[in-house]
Amino acid sequence: MARPDGRAPDELRPVTLQRNWSMHPEGSVLVEFGNTRVLCTASVTEGVPRWRKGSGLGWVTAEYAMLPRATTTRGDRESVRGKIGGRTHEISRLIGRSLRACVDLKALGENSIVLDCDVLQADGGTRTAAITGAYVALHDAVHWLGKHGSLKGSPEKVLHRSVAAVSVGIIGGEPRLDLCYEEDVVADVDMNVVCTGTGDFVEVQGTGEQSVFSRAELDVLVDLGAAGCAELTRIQREALS
Amino acid sequence: MARPDGRAPDELRPVTLQRNWSMHPEGSVLVEFGNTRVLCTASVTEGVPRWRKGSGLGWVTAEYAMLPRATTTRGDRESVRGKIGGRTHEISRLIGRSLRACVDLKALGENSIVLDCDVLQADGGTRTAAITGAYVALHDAVHWLGKHGSLKGSPEKVLHRSVAAVSVGIIGGEPRLDLCYEEDVVADVDMNVVCTGTGDFVEVQGTGEQSVFSRAELDVLVDLGAAGCAELTRIQREALS
Amino acid sequence: MARPDGRAPDELRPVTLQRNWSMHPEGSVLVEFGNTRVLCTASVTEGVPRWRKGSGLGWVTAEYAMLPRATTTRGDRESVRGKIGGRTHEISRLIGRSLRACVDLKALGENSIVLDCDVLQADGGTRTAAITGAYVALHDAVHWLGKHGSLKGSPEKVLHRSVAAVSVGIIGGEPRLDLCYEEDVVADVDMNVVCTGTGDFVEVQGTGEQSVFSRAELDVLVDLGAAGCAELTRIQREALS
Amino acid sequence: MARPDGRAPDELRPVTLQRNWSMHPEGSVLVEFGNTRVLCTASVTEGVPRWRKGSGLGWVTAEYAMLPRATTTRGDRESVRGKIGGRTHEISRLIGRSLRACVDLKALGENSIVLDCDVLQADGGTRTAAITGAYVALHDAVHWLGKHGSLKGSPEKVLHRSVAAVSVGIIGGEPRLDLCYEEDVVADVDMNVVCTGTGDFVEVQGTGEQSVFSRAELDVLVDLGAAGCAELTRIQREALS
């Protein structure tokens, strides 16, 4: 049972990270994991939300969204429905937590960075592509702040870790890395792994709605995801050099 | 560094499951994990949502909420704010997925069961208490349907697995089971583990916002959580016998 | 035509008032009028809403809500629907007015007290049970403020009256006190009577949607309600002693 | 202490009822109670809401609203705020109940009538003016249905009662009929009385937020209100003849 695009089970799709795709944001990256295409922008504003003022700490948050026709059938806009769905909330929170894990908020000082991750085209793995791309946009925004003398610490101190993410799953008994949509819908178990550039874990979310998974399967998936994140870390570094 | 209530690191808080706490629902359980107190009700309706009609499959879903003063300071009602927050969405979805993992939707037939988990008092672990209690309420609702001759399969076929959940975390280097609120806010790593009655995993969600975690720490937490779920499974069985 | 539970026409259902049912609020009461069960909590915050700042006056308000399965069939959550219904608004406003009638807002000083009345189980008379229970929770919150030295006047000056409420109605020509749900739906006339501990009226709301009522019937209902409130006042005093 | 406009304590303000003020509605009345000016329209639609289909019963409902500058200071539009306030809800429900008390829904057949009561200018007593005017608009809409052969019963059978409403209050110890705004804000006790054309009561809502009221005061207010409604009934008959 070959993969739809002929990849090896432990092989990523072609990954590209185009920096400075947009002219206005302080950091912007168009990230592609195969056909999945997410525009990640990092917007800097001086100051922090009211509840945080005077704390000396900065703030980093994320918002994820999909264009209505990023998917095979058109979805209603959340702005038209007048409320944000549960899936959107869940993913925005995951991205925000993952990126805050990289940032020393004290060294950032009272600055805010919002990471917008808008899916222009979806083919599975949009949340992991978003995290991987948003890290690079965040990097550029932090250095922009550094150049403008607005940080408490150096950019390297502010962004003391890198982060990347990938999905893994079990399909027909075979563990696979970086599922495309066609694989995602038939997976028995599905896990998102978020790792730092040094191989520690930031988030691990495994779910077996179609099925359940054993301790052994959990181990295989975690290791496969960690290996995928290591490769993504390499690609991020290349993009940033 | 002893635990606030003097428990051993791998010890659950006192857990109680009061069945039939409410007179109207087809299943209702007041679950307590120490001071955390959640009212779980299972409401049966004939038929399924429109998009599912004619499929022959049933539907199980969950809604989680907190009373405004379940917490140390009063929170605004989501009904007053006019929208449901991201945290509420995320937890409702987790509970729903966890319980659907127990149910054979074909054997359920075109019936719907809504699990409402309303936190009356919060002291950490509300989502894991909710899953653990909701399973028992779901059990009673499925048997109610069985008695009324409304199932396609037997109650045992419909509810072919049990599910329980517990939180684990690392505090000052020590892995601990079933964190209370005071522990939750200082944990470096926090994981929710959802297991079946036979020890398989339904969901594993580990997050290290304060910190990151190594492969070894992940293993310890997963094992501690699985052991806690085994004990909760025993308590569920007792309540149902 | 006996009453469903065999009571005399002018007899209350068994009424219980459990103080300190919850650990977090400054006042909390689980009130039961028969099967009707309402959790009333009083939450204190220092300061008053912006439009009231500098007035020297405190603020007391109330919010009423029902758990989705408090009733015989499950109701949608108002948080999910994204708006509060007319009935909820109407009852919240009634409770707020009734309790403000007991409070000397000047003696309260610039403190706010929110009374949350969440119906855990409904069997008629939820709004009158809520008022009766909320008074006791309010009492405890005012004394809590007194102990913390945060009042302008003494607790007795702040809470210079007590308040209790009960429903009355005419069923098949017979005036009855404290209707349960089964009686409520068939009543020709329905009235809610809110009285002070000394027998004055705070609110009288009579409605005859099924029918209309004469001056004589109005008199009978008002008197029956006042007698019921007198008995509830006695029960409140007992609970507070 | 004379009244602001020199009226006797038991005297109504000048009341006018202009029928057919608007060209589109099946019934429309511009009602004035002194400076209070409410446009009441009755809109007929064939059929009833989905939940009522096949019942053979009609439906009558009401919506109350204020233009933003009907009052001394401009209020935000509820459409702009995105939600309907508690006061609006409460009054809309009161008007709807009061008018349904006049209608034999079976004789109406499966037709719907919506009564819109829009306050163009407010000077106290807007809800009672609305009820009094809406009755006349309803009358015209029912007769319009009769002329079009769309009723199950005769217009007289459908509209088997008339209804009128007035506010009463106690100011400085003096009971007064039909309070204007200046009186309303200083009243110790405030009551709205809704009566049929034959002197029975449909609704009585007395509230003493500033104060409380005795049994004797209640009697005086109820009688004063009933007398005011009798006079309003006479004015309605005149307008309809």
Next chain:
Amino acid sequence: MARPDGRAPDELRPVTLQRNWSMHPEGSVLVEFGNTRVLCTASVTEGVPRWRKGSGLGWVTAEYAMLPRATTTRGDRESVRGKIGGRTHEISRLIGRSLRACVDLKALGENSIVLDCDVLQADGGTRTAAITGAYVALHDAVHWLGKHGSLKGSPEKVLHRSVAAVSVGIIGGEPRLDLCYEEDVVADVDMNVVCTGTGDFVEVQGTGEQSVFSRAELDVLVDLGAAGCAELTRIQREALS
């Protein structure tokens, strides 16, 4: 093909402007273009929105709305639907821009004027009637501010231009001025022309949804609209003298 009301193609409907129709607003006008009837009120508040504070500039804005039964069939209230429709937004913005074109915001000083245009009865041309009436209400509000010594400049400096508006369209090849509803729905081309009292253009909005229009047709419509506005300017002057 005569017009429904027998007018000449370049003839306005009877236009009336009743000043001071309401008692509370600083300016209020009931404007009628034939059967179209709009209540325009101007509400003054001291100060400006937060984002404008300290600029020394005033603020003028407009809100347009329709009563539910202003039209032949009843429309749902936007407050009930919980959101403002696109048409309402579009018209409110047009009215606001048109009136700001008349005002020297510096001479107004830090005062705000809100123009509410509520359609009581609709028969085509509601937005142009609203602009024409709102100008007169604005005039009265500016003079009210002048009398109270609250302006930076004289009322004449503040309101340095007048503005009026009218609709024009092509029906069956014939250009017509001031379309009523019956004409509006069959027009091939429809244009709203907003002119100053000296014949300059403030807004020109031509749309040909049923059809498209040539350069020559555009010229005819613009000239017809300008002539209509000149006549409306004359009527405004008369009303203000």
Next chain:
Amino acid sequence: MARPDGRAPDELRPVTLQRNWSMHPEGSVLVEFGNTRVLCTASVTEGVPRWRKGSGLGWVTAEYAMLPRATTTRGDRESVRGKIGGRTHEISRLIGRSLRACVDLKALGENSIVLDCDVLQADGGTRTAAITGAYVALHDAVHWLGKHGSLKGSPEKVLHRSVAAVSVGIIGGEPRLDLCYEEDVVADVDMNVVCTGTGDFVEVQGTGEQSVFSRAELDVLVDLGAAGCAELTRIQREALS
């Protein structure tokens, strides 16, 4: 006073139209007017909205939106604010009308096409770029329907006209074509001109918020806009050949 990018006053910015930019939609175009970049997708669904069923007519509608950081400073998401702003509504309606002017809805049959125009990067003229790009996406969607045998008429009959749009304005007395953002904010007069491929007008919207404009200026702007649209029509034809 040269233009910021050195263009002649009657010169368009470089315009590109990339067809098939996305894999899922039936038509998709990335349109660029200089730095303005809009993703236009056309989504086909069988059937029409409920209120149109059985009419034999198709439906074409449009939704315009901006990514939060398409602009120089980040804007809040309309989904987060829970409502769509007036500007968004106004532009969506303009795009929808403009494209419906090209379509024979009878020949389209009971099919729906939604045009989503999402601004990825904004530098003035986003609405006119959206119309120009959406026409090409619509073309491809209509031909897709034609290939699938789902049209009542031929694709040429369905799409019997083309449409393009451009902004024009007067800056410092000089009429200019296709304003970039820097020009847009200082323009005295601003007009959007929407023309068919044969030079007729679909919409003309001129506004002079900063100033007013004479008949002569209107003529110059209309002619300049029409010439710009003719050039855009040529570019559209090239892209489609």
